[in-house]
Amino acid sequence: MNISKNLKHSPKIIYFITAFFLLLALGGCAAKKSTFYWGEYENLLYGMYIEPGSADSTTQISTLLNDIQKAEAQDIPVAPGIHAHLGYMYALEGNVAQSKSEFMTEKTLFPESAILIDGMMNRLEGTK
Template sequence: MIIKKITAITVLAATVLMAGCQTSQGLYHWGEYESGLFGYYKDPAELATLSEQLLTAIEAADGRVAPGMYAEYGTLLLQQGKKEEAIAYYRKEKDLWPESRHLMDAMINNLAGTEDTSVQRDE
């Protein structure tokens, strides 16, 4: 009898604790990005659809833009010939995620065709 009460209390406590840990939203907002990317890999003609889905996900992120999403969108813009817009999104990625600074600086410098001497290099 006591074991049944202890088991019931333990199960109830575990349920309450686990329910309290559940969140309705993930850490980042991905939108339909994953399914759009899969569609694009299957059919590269879906570039415009993927771009639209990624931009929608970025706009709906409400401050929870996932790492790499700005850079990915910038690359999609670059594939569409929109170099200046791509650079703007690479800068947004660099500003939001400082750990991407070196890669984004290299991408920006490559697109700009000039070497920015203010970029520090690790040697």
């Protein structure tokens, strides 16, 4: 009977199918591309709140500008919040014009941030 022959080879088939799906799953994980470029942004935020003073505004500005350049070079959009954080750092430095520019960039890239950005812009206007 052919059924007994098929049963003899079934462990090989099961191993083959299992190996195939395992390789497929691993390949899918390795090929995942990030939606946004995060760079050092998360580390800056972490350091800012956990270790206050670990990165002054000048260092953060430099790091964020570098991250933005890397994102552009790789043609990956920057993560939400990067331009807003950069605007905040410029405000701390007293560079109001550049701060407004970064806030507007954040609002343009992420329209859902409009309420937050408008509030930040209003506070910035009040500091003049």
